[in-house]
Amino acid sequence: MKGYSFAEMGPVSENLKLEDIETPKPGPDETLVRIIAAAINPSDVKNVMGAFPHTTLPRVPGRDFAGIVEGGENDGLHVWGTGGDNGFHRNGSHAQYIVVPTAGLSEKPKNISFSQAASCGVGFLTADSMISRAGVGNGQFVLVLGSSGAVGGSAVQILKRLGATPIESARAEKQGAVNTTAESLVPQTDSLTNGAGVDVVLDTVSDPALFKKALSTLKNRGKYVIITAPRSAERQLSFDALELYRADRTLIGVNSLNITFLESMELMSSLKVGFEDGYLSAPPVSAIQEVGYENEREVVEAYEAVGKGAKGKYILKFCSE
Numbered sequence: 253m254k255g256y257s258f259a260e261m262g263p264v265s266e267n268l269k270l271e272d273i274e275t276p277k278p279g280p281d282e283t284l285v286r287i288i289a290a291a292i293n294p295s296d297v298k299n300v301m302g303a304f305p306h307t308t309l310p311r312v313p314g315r316d317f318a319g320i321v322e323g324g325e326n327d328g329l330h331v332w333g334t335g336g337d338n339g340f341h342r343n344g345s346h347a348q349y350i351v352v353p354t355a356g357l358s359e360k361p362k363n364i365s366f367s368q369a370a371s372c373g374v375g376f377l378t379a380d381s382m383i384s385r386a387g388v389g390n391g392q393f394v395l396v397l398g399s400s401g402a403v404g405g406s407a408v409q410i411l412k413r414l415g416a417t418p419i420e421s422a423r424a425e426k427q428g429a430v431n432t433t434a435e436s437l438v439p440q441t442d443s444l445t446n447g448a449g450v451d452v453v454l455d456t457v458s459d460p461a462l463f464k465k466a467l468s469t470l471k472n473r474g475k476y477v478i479i480t481a482p483r484s485a486e487r488q489l490s491f492d493a494l495e496l497y498r499a500d501r502t503l504i505g506v507n508s509l510n511i512t513f514l515e516s517m518e519l520m521s522s523l524k525v526g527f528e529d530g531y532l533s534a535p536p537v538s539a540i541q542e543v544g545y546e547n548e549r550e551v552v553e554a555y556e557a558v559g560k561g562a563k564g565k566y567i568l569k570f571c572s573e
Contacts, residue, residue: 253275254545255273255346256271256312256313257311261300265458265552270545278323281353283321283324283326283354285319286319288570289319289366289369295315295374296314296344299339299340304509311340313344315339316334316371316374317492319331320329324354326357330366331359332373332520333357333369333517335511336516337477337516348546348567356517358521367573369539374403378403378406380410382506388416391416393445393449394419395454397453397455398455398456400422402535407456409531410522413526416542420530438469445471452476452477453474453477458479458483460490464491467501476503477504479506479507481507486542511557535564540565543568545570
């Protein structure tokens with residue numbers, strides 16, 4: 253089969269190559285899936301560049317995918333997947349085939365395309381993990397930092413389904429969102445919660461200056477959830493310890509890489525009904541940039557664009573739908 257692989261870590265342009273790779277053979281309790289579409293996520297780019305030293309080499313990267321089962325009792329089933337050690341300790345989805353645990357097979361929602369399905373995994377997985385760890389419930393106010401991104405946007409959808417009230421925030425102008433670059437973040441949030449403060453902050457940005465402002469929007473016993481480190485070399489987030497403990501607040505770190513494939517797919521199976529019923533939405537086709545796997549230069553450029561924070565979703569297409 254054809255697939256993208258890296259044998260050394262470093263710049264994508266130097267290390268990610270389209271190669272002939274042996275088609276994987278499923279073992280006991282495993283299933284072969286033919287990949288139709290696979291998302292390129294920031295973590296895939298960072299993986300090639302060496303941000304995850306535990307990755308074993310050589311390795312096919314890629315966490316999110318949508319495809320068709322080949323062989324076995326589920327032959328022909330349209331599936332989607334994400335998470336686990338795919339792309340880190342075992343070959344991931346940026347190749348024509350992937351082997352996954354049979355127990356983790358999850359049928360793709362029927363009303364979205366393979367490319368849309370491949371665009372959902374990491375975003376919804378991470379968002380749901382943040383919300384679950386914070387114990388968000390009906391009637392709570394939740395400040396979502398970076399609601400324009402994949403994780404933040406997914407979180408907003410899930411929160412509304414739970415009956416919570418998301419307060420969206422974004423650096424750029426976004427209708428209905430609090431502008432996080434303004435000094436008025438705290439008074440704006442205070443006004444929206446009638447002076448009570450928010451129950452939870454979901455931070456998908458991890459900006460040191462924004463962190464200090466957002467932390468102060470929490471009510472007593474509020475929870476602050478972080479999914480990424482600051483982009484600065486220092487990687488430091490500072491806070492007033494006296495204020496934190498007097499308000500009985502909690503800081504929570506969430507790393508989706510610690511979620512197993514089976515755990516990830518249990519979540520994706522539970523979300524399937526939401527997509528088919530219409531209360532959850534995949535990225536629109538207009539927001540998806542498809543890249544044919546045969547063109548190595550364009551694939552490398554797509555990786556680099558994702559690494560620089562390009563908007564929308566970049567999708568590797570391995571065959572037509």
